[in-house]
Amino acid sequence: xxxxxxxxxxxxxxxxxxxxxxxxxxxxxxxxxxxxxxxxxxxxxxxxxxxxxxxxxxxxxxxxxxxxxxxxxxxxxxxxxxxxxxxxxxxxxxxxxxxxxxxxxxxxxxxxxxxxxxxxxxxxxxxxxxxxxxxxxxxxxxxxxxxxxxxxxxxxxxxxxxxxxxxxxxxxxxxxxxxxxxxxxxxxxxxxxxxxxxxxxxxxxxxxxxxxxxxxxxxxxxxxxxxxxxxxxxxxxxxxxxxxxxxxxxxxxxxxxxxxxxxxxxxxxxxxxxxxxxxxxxxxxxxxxxxxxxxxxxxxxxxxxxxxxxxxxxxxxxxxxxxxxxxxxxxxxxxxxxxxxxxxxxxxxxxxxxxxxxxxxxxxxxxxxxxxxxxxxxxxxxxxxxxxxxxxxxxxxxxxxxxxxxxxxxxxxxxxxxxx
Numbered sequence: 447x448x449x450x451x452x453x454x455x456x457x458x459x460x461x462x463x464x465x466x467x468x469x470x471x472x473x474x475x476x477x478x479x480x481x482x483x484x485x486x487x488x489x490x491x492x493x494x495x496x497x498x499x500x501x502x503x504x505x506x507x508x509x510x511x512x513x514x515x516x517x518x519x520x521x522x523x524x525x526x527x528x529x530x531x532x533x534x535x536x537x538x539x540x541x542x543x544x545x546x547x548x549x550x551x552x553x554x555x556x557x558x559x560x561x562x563x564x565x566x567x568x569x570x571x572x573x574x575x576x577x578x579x580x581x582x583x584x585x586x587x588x589x590x591x592x593x594x595x596x597x598x599x600x601x602x603x604x605x606x607x608x609x610x611x612x613x614x615x616x617x618x619x620x621x622x623x624x625x626x627x628x629x630x631x632x633x634x635x636x637x638x639x640x641x642x643x644x645x646x647x648x649x650x651x652x653x654x655x656x657x658x659x660x661x662x663x664x665x666x667x668x669x670x671x672x673x674x675x676x677x678x679x680x681x682x683x684x685x686x687x688x689x690x691x692x693x694x695x696x697x698x699x700x701x702x703x704x705x706x707x708x709x710x711x712x713x714x715x716x717x718x719x720x721x722x723x724x725x726x727x728x729x730x731x732x733x734x735x736x737x738x739x740x741x742x743x744x745x746x747x748x749x750x751x752x753x754x755x756x757x758x759x760x761x762x763x764x765x766x767x768x769x770x771x772x773x774x775x776x777x778x779x780x781x782x783x784x785x786x787x788x789x790x791x792x793x794x795x796x797x798x799x800x801x802x803x804x805x806x807x808x809x810x811x812x813x814x815x816x817x818x819x820x821x822x823x824x825x826x827x828x829x830x831x832x833x834x835x836x837x838x839x840x841x842x843x844x845x846x847x848x849x850x851x852x853x854x855x856x857x858x859x860x861x862x863x864x865x866x
Contacts, residue, residue: 449649449688450475453622454680455482455632465681473688480617482627482635485512485583486608490523498604500526503579505533507570507601509563509590510629511544516607517581518548530554535570535578537563540679561673562655563590567597574599583609585631587656614639624670626651626680630660637664649687653680 454466458479470477500521508514521528533555536542542558545551559566570578578601580590586603594601609631617639625648627633637643651670652658658668672683 449473449623449691451622452477452624452626452684454479454626456626456628457481465679466684469681469685469688472685473692475688478622480614482612482614482632483609483629484612485516486610487516487519488606488608490520493520493524493604493606496604498579498602500524500579500604501529503577503602504531505535505573505576505578507535507566507578507580507590508541508545509537509582509587511541512583512607512609513581514541514544514548520606533557533573533576535566535573537561537566561678563587563593567593570594570599571597577601579604581606583607585609587630589656611635611638622648624649624651624684626653626670626684627657627661628653628680630656633657633660633664633666651680651684651687 452466452470452475454477456479459466466477469475506517508517528549534542534545534557536545536556536558538561539558542556543551545554545556557566557569559569574597578594578599580594580601580603582590582603582605584605585608586605591601591603611631612635614635625636627636627650645666649669650661650666651672652661652668653672658671661668670683670687672678672680674683677683677686
């Protein structure tokens with residue numbers, strides 16, 4: 447059967463650049479979107495009756511985009527500011543990327559699994575000391591809480607929205623060649639709107655184990671299933687199904703060949719055959735990390751070898767440079783020899799200057815008699831000073847003779863005073 451029309455039971459993406467549009471162009475099919483369920487948000491009054499304090503939890507488990515929208519809407523209504531160190535655990539990478547609508551992605555601690563909640567538990571177990579908040583709908587998947595209870599994870603379940611069936615009466619009948627479902631509620635909504643629905647030649651695509659189980663309980667045959675190792679998303683699963691339906695050869699990855707062999711004969715892939723996929727992926731990751739470590743260890747040795755090679759190269763480069771410098775030194779020697787005659791010429795000039803010094807010596811000898819004459823003149827002046835000393839001694843008796851005369855005059859003055 448050739449597929450011409452596909453119905454995706456989800457809202458239409460905001461951008462035309464999405465995986466489903468690529469599938470439509472590649473296989474020349476028409477893709478329509480219609481949400482089979484709708485969400486009724488819980489108001490602040492109803493939420494307070496649950497007596498759940500959001501800020502008492504340091505981690506949040508999100509299993510759908512509806513949970514993301516309802517949670518942040520409720521926080522705004524309650525005026526609760528989510529701290530920057532809050533941890534977010536998302537079932538898929540698509541949900542983790544959807545958080546960018548409300549938070550700065552790179553500044554938060556965000557973790558996500560491959561496709562199933564069991565994959566996310568490997569990460570949650572590493573943070574088992576945290577207290578988790580599980581915002582969900584009134585018709586949530588019980589498998590999530592069962593897994594959390596099995597691993598004894600501390601969590602609080604908070605109902606933040608209600609899922610109800612959407613009105614699909616405008617479709618009158620599901621005439622599409624393929625219908626893709628993403629939750630058990632989508633299957634229930636289909637039979638709620640069309641109780642007499644018969645699959646016929648239609649292909650049912652289901653995402654997740656619970657969705658597949660709900661379809662099989664309603665008597666439907668799942669022809670396209672995701673996630674699988676070769677098709678982790680619904681768009682990739684549809685792409686592979688259309689490629690096989692058209693007779694195109696699909697080359698599977700060798701590591702997942704055991705799971706793909708069965709899918710080639712029967713498009714209905716059972717995840718029970720690929721339970722060890724996570725173990726294979728973890729083994730592959732450990733090999734990659736081991737290879738990185740060995741490469742990191744080898745890097746210092748290579749760096750040391752390069753550093754050792756660089757000085758050797760520098761020395762090798764320095765030798766030619768030294769050889770080039772040697773001719774310059776040889777050229778400098780003749781220049782030194784040329785400078786030698788100049789020094790020799792300078793020596794006669796020094797000899798010519800020597801007679802001038804010799805002529806200066808007789809002049810110094812002529813000046814010596816003048817100094818001797820000056821000394822004899824000084825000796826002649828010395829007797830005059832000696833003659834002056836006796837004259838001074840002769841003058842001294844005159845002063846002594848003047849003193850008795852003064853004494854004689856003194857009685858005369860006394861006699862004159864008596865007469866008066």
